Amino acid sequence: MFSPVCYLSEQDILPDTQMARLRIGYVPEHFSTPIHFAQAHYGLDAELIAFPSGTGHMVTALRSGEIDVGIGLTEGWIAGLGRVEEQDNDGGYRLVGTYVETPLxxxxxxxxxxxxxxxxxxxxxxxxxxxxxxxxxxxxxxxxxxxxxxxxPAAANTETPPxxxxxxxxxxxxxxxxxxxxxxxxxxxxxxxxxxxxxxxxxxxxxxxxxxxTPWSSWKIVAATALVGKDAGAALDARVEDLFAKLDLGIKHFTEHEDEAVAYISTALDYSEEDAREWLKTVRFPEKTRGVDPAVVENTVDVLRKAGVLFEGRGMRPEVMIAKTR
CATH class of the missing domain: 3.40.190.10 (Periplasmic binding protein-like II)
Known part of the structure; x- marks a missing residue:
């Protein structure tokens, strides 16, 4: 008697955690409008988790495994990684995408x-x-x-910060x-x-x-290190790639439907219609969210070192912070 053979697809043998919906942290302000459009109009299949306290809270949430992806401020993400010693800790996340091109x-x-x-x-x-x-x-x-x-200035011949x-x-x-x-x-x-x-x-x-x-473009997308692999050339988790595709559509919808954007911002997000329209004149989102410009990260690190937030020769190097470049 022959036993039946069960053929499993690759999807069947993946751990449940890999097949789960992405948990995306975001700040519930006017900048989040394209994320809403991506989910409302283009089928972004993800759990959106609001962090009104901002990027610093999302850094903690990524490191504790509460979220998989964060969309937040450039300086918060880079400061968080810049304080990590590479040999001791992977930092919990990497930069994978660009969400807003303009300064804040x-x-x-x-x-x-x-x-x-x-x-x-x-x-x-x-x-x-x-x-x-x-x-x-x-x-x-x-x-x-x-x-x-x-x-x-810091004291000479010492690692003690100023x-x-x-x-x-x-x-x-x-x-x-x-x-x-x-x-x-x-x-x-x-x-x-x-x-x-x-x-x-x-x-x-x-x-x-x-x-x-800010002396840099203001918003970046990060993903937990489990979703980006350990090597520079590693593939991103397919759900992150899908996120980029859906965000690109959400941004396109945002730029082409100004009245709908203003209506959403002035009702769901509690801004005045006048302020929403004024903000639209000041902000520019990218056509393609996937990838990060290394020069932006290097410039941000340079400014943060000058400002005394990060320190030369200590912490994660700019090139290690980025999982996907433009």
Whole structure:
């Protein structure tokens, strides 16, 4: 008697974790509109997980296995990897794609009734509110300090970093907590994206002190190291490739249907129609999201080293951070 032969496809023998829907972390702000369109109109089959506290929280979530992919701020991803010693840790994720080509305008905000803070120059040595240590709001605090020459040099012949330019980094997790903190005095100022902050300037809840632009394209896509392989030429997980294809369609839809984008941003995301239309004039998404320009990563690392966030000769090298180049 012959036993029946069972022929299994490659898909049948893959672990369940490989066949699961991607868990994608994102920030639920106006920049997320093409992600919504990719899912609503083009069949992006993924679980979208909102991280209102931003990129720093997604770094933690990727490393703990809570999400597979993150779409967040360039400086947060690169600062997170730049502090990893390659021989000890793989960092948990790699850069695989580009989500926004234009720089980000960070608004600098303080409390509505803070006469002691009259200008950006008033902020030297003050208490800066940040969402998390290592987040974009934290990193940009150092970039601001570098641009205003508040950074002190590191001591000679030592690996000890220079003293911070602020008296305290107050970790507050959410945008709401940051707004409350500058009014209570728990923090003196914080930085957050301009159009997200503008509504609260208009209402009088917080006051604008100034602004600063990132010296790099503002949003990147990262994937957990399990999805990108260990070698530079390794293939990406098929679900990540599908994500790129669907995001490209979502972006195309976004650029071709401005009224639909404005309607979504001004209802589901709680921005005014006027602010949504103004933002559309300032932002540019790529036609192809797959891949990262190494020059952008190298420039970001250079600026972060100059600002005292990263250090020459320590941490992951720029070329190791990237799993897929353009």
């Amino acid at each position: 305008c960070w608004a600098i905000s303080t409390g509505a009734d803070r006469p002691d803070i009259a200008s950006v120059d008033s902020l030297k040595g003050s208490k800066i509110g940040v969402s998390r240590i290592g987040s974009g709001s934290y990193v940009m605090g150092y970039v601001l300090a570098d641009q205003h020459h508040w950074l002190l 003293p911070p330019p602020y008296s305290q980094f107050v970790v507050l997790n959410t945008f709401e907590n940051l707004r409350k903190a500058v009014n209570s005095g728990e923090a003196d100022f914080f930085m957050w994206e301009h159009f997200t902050s503008k509504k609260y300037y208009d209402s009088g809840e917080i006051r604008r002190v100034g602004e600063i632009y």
